[in-house]
Amino acid sequence: MRFPWLILIYLLFPFAALAQYGSISGVVTNAESKKPLARASVFLSNSAAGTATTDDGRYLLSGVRQGQYTLVVSILGYEQFSKTILVGREPIKLDIELKQKPMELREVVISSAADWKKNYEAFRKEFIGTDDNAKYCEILNPHILNLEYNPTKQLLHADADEFLIVENKALGYRVKFLLNDFKIDHISNIISREGQQVFEELPGSEAQKKRWHQKREEAYYGSSMHFYRSLYTDKLKEEGFEIYRLKRTLNPMRPPDDVIRQRFQVFKDRRMVDSQKYYIELEKMSKWNPDEHLIKPALFTFEVLNRDAQLGLYDLHFFDYLYVVYKNKTDDVYNKDLYHPIDMSNYAISVITPSGPYIVFDMNGIVVANPPLYEGTWARDRLSDMLPVDYVPDHKSE
Numbered sequence: 001m002r003f004p005w006l007i008l009i010y011l012l013f014p015f016a017a018l019a020q021y022g023s024i025s026g027v028v029t030n031a032e033s034k035k036p037l038a039r040a041s042v043f044l045s046n047s048a049a050g051t052a053t054t055d056d057g058r059y060l061l062s063g064v065r066q067g068q069y070t071l072v073v074s075i076l077g078y079e080q081f082s083k084t085i086l087v088g089r090e091p092i093k094l095d096i097e098l099k100q101k102p103m104e105l106r107e108v109v110i111s112s113a114a115d116w117k118k119n120y121e122a123f124r125k126e127f128i129g130t131d132d133n134a135k136y137c138e139i140l141n142p143h144i145l146n147l148e149y150n151p152t153k154q155l156l157h158a159d160a161d162e163f164l165i166v167e168n169k170a171l172g173y174r175v176k177f178l179l180n181d182f183k184i185d186h187i188s189n190i191i192s193r194e195g196q197q198v199f200e201e202l203p204g205s206e207a208q209k210k211r212w213h214q215k216r217e218e219a220y221y222g223s224s225m226h227f228y229r230s231l232y233t234d235k236l237k238e239e240g241f242e243i244y245r246l247k248r249t250l251n252p253m254r255p256p257d258d259v260i261r262q263r264f265q266v267f268k269d270r271r272m273v274d275s276q277k278y279y280i281e282l283e284k285m286s287k288w289n290p291d292e293h294l295i296k297p298a299l300f301t302f303e304v305l306n307r308d309a310q311l312g313l314y315d316l317h318f319f320d321y322l323y324v325v326y327k328n329k330t331d332d333v334y335n336k337d338l339y340h341p342i343d344m345s346n347y348a349i350s351v352i353t354p355s356g357p358y359i360v361f362d363m364n365g366i367v368v369a370n371p372p373l374y375e376g377t378w379a380r381d382r383l384s385d386m387l388p389v390d391y392v393p394d395h396k397s398e
Contacts, residue, residue, distance in 0.1 A: 022087040023062040024094060028053045028073055031097035040075035040098070041163075041176075043198035045082075046366065048173075048388040050198040065390045066312050067362040072196045074178060076162070077101055082196065084368075086312060119147040123158050126184055126191050129382030133170035133215065137384050140165045145179075154186035154261075166383060167202065171219060172212030174200040175383065187258045199388040219385045220393050222326040222348050224378050228365035232314045234301045240328035243299045246321040246339065246351060248292030254285045284336070292339045294323055308360060313368065317358040324350045331377050338376050351375040364389040 024044075028037045036057025043050030047069065049061045064087050071094070073081040078098040085092060120142060128137045144164060148157045164177040181194040204212065220226055222240070230239040255263075260283050267275035304322070306315040316322075323339075331348040338349060352359075356370035366389045374381075 020066050020089045021062075022064050022066060022089055022091065023060065024064065024071065024085070024087070024092045025058070025060045026094040026096060027057045028059060028075075028096045028098060029057055030078075031099045034097075037075055037078070037098060040073055040078075041198075042071070042073050043196075044390075045070040045072050045196035045198065046389045048199040048201070048390055050200070065364055065392075067364040067366065067389070068310075068313060068368045069389070070196065072178070072198075073098065074196075080178065080196075086310060086362075088311065115149070116147060119149050119156060119158075120145065122156055122184060123147060123182065127158075127182065127193075127383060128166070129380075129384035131380075131382075131384055133168070133219070133384035134382070136170035137166060137168045140167060154265075156184040156186075158182040168384065168386075169202070170212075170384065171215050171387070172202045172204060172209065173388075174202055175386070176200070187261050189257050189261075216387060216391065217393055219387055220391060222329045222377070223381070223385070223387070224350070224367075224374070225365035225387065225389070225391075227324060227326075227350075228314075228316075228361045228367070229363075231301060231305060231316065232361075232363065232365075236301060240326055242325040242327065243304065244323040244325070245295040245299065245319060246292065246323040247295060248288045248321065248339065251285060251287055251289050254282055254287055257283075257287075286336050288337060288339070294339075294341060306358075312363045314361055315358040316361065318352075318354070322352040322354075324352065326350075326377070329377075333377075333380070335376065348377045350378040 028040045028042065029035060030037060036053070036055070038053055038055045038057060040053045040057075040059075041050065042053060042059040042061065044061065044064065047064075049064050051059050051061060053059045066087050066089070068084060068086050071083050071085050073096050075098065077100060079101045081096055081098055083094070085094070123145065124139065128134045128139070141164065144160045144162055146159050146161075149155070150157075158179065159181055160177070160179045164179050166175045166177065167173075168175060175197055177195055177197045179193075179195040181192070183190075183192045185191070202212075226239065227241055230236050230241055236243065260279050264276060264279040264283075267279065299318075304316055304318045306317065307313075308315050325344070326348040327345075329348040330346045332346065338351065340346075340349060351374070353373040353375070354370065355372055358370065359367055359372050360369035361367045
C-alpha cells in the first residue's frame with residue numbers, strides 16, 4: 001500500500017538537482033582600532049575552502065558548494081570568530097571584527113616524559129584512528145598539545161593554542177585543527193571533540209594523486225556523508241543502502257558500562273579476584289536484550305525525510321533506532337552490541353540513535369543540528385578516513 005504514497009511524494013517533494021556554488025567575501029579588522037588584520041586564517045570548518053587575509057584585511061572564498069557551514073576566522077592574539085552560514089547561489093558579504101584576547105595564565109601541569117608519551121599515544125589512537133590509513137598519518141607538531149590525565153576520573157583531556165597540523169598521506173590532505181577540547185572518558189567509554197579544521201591538498205606526483213583519488217573514493221562510499229547525500233536525492237537503493245527501524249530494549253541483567261568499569265576498578269584495587277571476574281563476564285554480555293529485530297520491509301525515503309524550512313537543509317526523523325545497511329561493502333569487525341540478522345550477509349552496518357526529535361543535515365551530507373550517536377561502521381571513523389565536507393566523488397550522488 002506504500003506505492004500510491006510514493007507517487008504522491010515524487011510529485012509534491014522534488015529533490016535537489018545538481019549542486020550549485022557560492023562565494024563569501026569581506027574584510028577582517030581589529031574591533032577597537034578598526035584597522036585591517038593581515039594574514040588571518042579564514043576558512044569553512046571541515047571543508048577544503050580556506051584562505052588568509054591580504055594586507056588590507058580582505059578575504060574571498062569562491063566555488064563553495066551550497067550547504068550550511070561554520071565560517072571561522074583565527075589569528076594569534078585575537079579571540080576566535082565563528083559563525084554559522086548557509087551558502088546559496090547568491091554571494092555572501094560578511095565583514096568581521098576580531099577582539100583582542102586577554103592574556104591568560106594557563107595552569108602548569110608537571111608530568112614526566114613517559115607520562116606525556118603515554119597520554120599522547122592514547123590521544124593519537126583515538127584522534128587519528130587505527131586502520132590502514134592511520135599508518136600514513138603524521139602529526140607534525142605534537143608538542144603544542146596540552147595533555148592532562150585525571151586518574152580518578154579516568155579522563156584524558158587535550159587541547160592546543162594553535163593549529164595542530166596532521167598530514168594524511170593515505171588520502172593526500174594536510175589537515176589543520178583548532179583543537180578547543182578533546183576528551184577520552186574511559187569510564188563512560190565516550191570520546192568527544194570540539195574544534196574546527198580545514199583541509200589542504202598535499203603536493204604529489206601523478207602516481208600519488210592517482211592513489212589518493214582511489215583512497216578518497218574508498219573512504220567516501222558507504223560513509224555517513226554518502227548516506228545523507230543519497231537520502232535527500234532519493235537514491236538509497238541505487239547507491240547501495242537499505243534502511244530499517246530497529247526494535248531493541250536494554251538488557252536488565254547487564255549494568256551500564258560506567259558502573260561495570262568503576263566496580264571492576266574497586267575490586268581490582270582491593271585484589272578481589274572473583275569479583276573482578278564477575279564484572280569481566282558482565283562486560284562481555286550484550287547491552288541489548290536478545291529479542292531485538294528489524295521491522296520489515298525496508299523504509300522508503302519519504303517515510304523518514306522532510307525538507308527543512310531553510311533552503312538546503314533536511315530533517316531525518318524516525319522511531320526507535322535507524323538501521324543502515326550498505327550492501328557494497330563488508331565489515332568483519334565483531335561487535336557484541338551490534339545486531340546482525342542471521343539471514344543477512346556480512347554487510348557494513350551502522351545504527352543511528354537520535355539525540356532529538358529529528359536530525360538536521362545539509363546538501364553536503366553533514367549533520368548540522370542534533371548530532372546523533374553512531375554504532376557500527378560509522379562509529380569507528382576517525383581522521384584517517386575524514387574527507388572535507390565539499391568533497392565530490394567521480395560518481396556523484398546528486
